Amino acid sequence: MFKKLDSRRTLPVLLLLLAAAYALFVPALNPAGVHQVDLGSVYQPPSAEHFFGTDQLGRDVFTRGAQALRMSLLLAAAATFFSTVLGVAGGMLAASFGGLVDRIIMRSVDALNAVPHLLLGVVVLALWPGMGWAIVLSIALTHWTQVARIIRSRLVAEREGGYVKLAKASGASAPSIWFTHLIPAVIPQAGIALVLQLPHAIWHESALSFLGVGLPPQSASLGLLLEDARAGILLGAWWLLVFPAALLVLVSWSVAVFAHSQPPKSRRAGKLGRSKSSTMAGPDSITKDHPEAALAAQGLNVCKLDASGNTVQLLHDLHFSAAPGKITVVMGESGAGKSLLLKSLAGLLPDTLHSNGNIFVDGKPVPPRQLARLRGRNLVFVPSSAATALNPVKTVNSMLKQELRRNRRERSFQVLAEALNQVGLDAQLLGSYPHELSGGQAQRVVLALALISQAPAILLDEPTSALDHETRDLVIGILQDLAADGRTIVMTTHDPQLGARFAAEAVCLKDGKLVAGGGMEVPAVEKELFQEAESWA
Missing domain, CATH: 1.10.3720.10 (MetI-like)
Structure with a gap:
């Protein structure tokens, strides 16, 4: 009992x-x-x-x-x-x-x-x-x-x-x-x-x-x-x-x-998480299909209960992989399931959603409950809204110091300045509050906080949304440099033309289903992606 x-x-x-x-x-x-x-x-x-x-x-x-x-x-x-x-x-x-x-x-x-x-x-x-x-x-x-x-x-x-x-x-x-x-x-x-x-x-x-x-x-x-x-x-x-x-x-x-105290998940919720694909696949199966995958999902399903008690499927049997040293872009219109895929990979799904399938980190299967232990060490998630990701009552300096303390790193001014310089920001912004930052600056501060962990895999939800062209290109350049250093970069975007321009790999989602990509090289799916983009317009 x-x-x-x-x-x-x-x-x-x-x-x-x-x-x-x-x-x-x-x-x-x-x-x-x-x-x-x-x-x-x-x-x-x-x-x-x-x-x-x-x-x-x-x-x-x-x-x-x-x-x-x-x-x-x-x-x-x-x-x-x-x-x-x-x-x-x-x-x-x-x-x-x-x-x-x-x-x-x-x-x-x-x-x-x-x-x-x-x-x-x-x-x-x-x-x-x-x-x-x-x-x-x-x-x-x-x-x-x-x-x-x-x-x-x-x-x-x-x-x-x-x-x-x-x-x-x-x-x-x-x-x-x-x-x-x-x-x-x-x-x-x-x-x-x-x-x-x-x-x-x-x-x-x-x-x-x-x-x-x-x-x-x-x-x-x-x-x-x-x-x-x-x-x-x-x-x-x-x-x-x-x-x-x-x-x-x-x-x-x-x-x-x-x-x-937090109640355990109900039996009903547990039943939602069971399906024929819920059996854990061994690491051999995923490494056989994607031998270089740093992050992967196999047979991933996400569902919820609506107000009437019926099951609503949000992600349908997704197979996804991302290799180190590359930028993998997840494309799709709003509501396609891009953010759900990233949150599933990071183990950040809310309790109201239920998932099954397999998540692999460095070729090893990881149960959803253990993904929390890997966040900040093996992977880091950057949310779409910088405004909600930054504490409004703390300066950039205090937020960076808190993250450095969490990762047991030196908290000198030189380290703080280097963290901002890495994302193209001046050290003068250390004393600024979030409301004093522009949208592009706030987005790069969030990215700087993520980079402090030195995690090999970075998941970014719409990192270029609501940015002007100059700031967007700067953020993309930072991500390309990180990929060149061997990091695994996974990002979402609703702009397929932008994604196809710099992505090494790309996938396209629609209504929670994979409609193009799936680990293939961008040129092989570029035509499908642009055809899909035309249907969104």
Whole structure:
């Protein structure tokens, strides 16, 4: 069971299971021990007979702690459930009707958020003191607002999505759009809210009981146990505070860490990644076809799930290779799959996409999860937008130093200046921020950051887009010099005439399929590439 869990989730899940077993079985095995009074054993420290010691009435704290944890978890779970239901309903109403209804609900949310939650809970419990359902109501009324705000924001964003507009244009009814597109989009948010609210609800209930406005004194909850500890701690009965507080903190921490940790990929996603081509081919097969390949892909497929749950194929059984000392250009119109191919080679596909096939680095098969270890050492990826690749609050100097530090290289001014000179930039730009750079300068700074790693393979996504002719030719010249030094250069472009002009090898993609090239020399495919380019115009 635990082998299937993310390593960060194993400890929280184990602690939650132990807490649940403790809360369920200990009171069941010794039901009388919860309220059994023994005035001859008052304030006994922890021992073999009483694991957590005894309280001011001689009651076993170990048994009462289990009953208290059970009661607090039940009340918190019920309150969390109802607050999530209220929040989802409020968010859906606000997003669905808009206008006056939206304003009323959002102003109600603002008004409730302005009132301290604990104060509102005290007011509710003052009307119905000692009632469990009143505690649930007080917590639910003060916690649904954040859920409503999140659900409303998500629904408003989804409603403006292209696929929703397309469904409306296709004549889909409002209920169909809600149940097919909108509600499935907010279910994950509702689930996350449900889990994240649980520890907060436990603390809320404990605080109310500690203040004396929660459950009656004869009951058992974590708040009541902490209230009992207030008098005992002055007499040296430290165990009355330590053990209930430890239960409260450990359960809250376990739930919070479990909710924030990254879940493993679902079985459904795993099924998407399986196909007849998913069997790993040996390195002999790829080196036989492309003996000099530094980077290669064999039978590469990339797919995703659309809003309806159907599989959409983005890359179709691609075979690709790039040799050292050459510039390999991947051409194609926008949406052809060029960036997906490069991100697949670099192991940078988002979690929403699923791939299978084989990636080879230096003739050796590399599983997708291990590609991250090779980035920066064997290969480096340069994104298409320099504006998003550079940190807006850091100077060129600090970004270069950070990259040099990561690669354990000297960080002197001479090394920094040389890094910029290598891409045709003056050292005076070291003190500049990204917004002070032109588009061509920013593009070359990103390239300089990539070259610091000294990786033998460089993947560049549209490195010449939005550049003037002079800057474009300068960037191309830098790439040609790198290839002449033995680097493997793979770049994408939507301009086949530009690519065919300087590429040693070229491939052409259309709709995720290889339509020309595939490792052949450029003259052999140049005619096909230009014919394909004419169809894009």
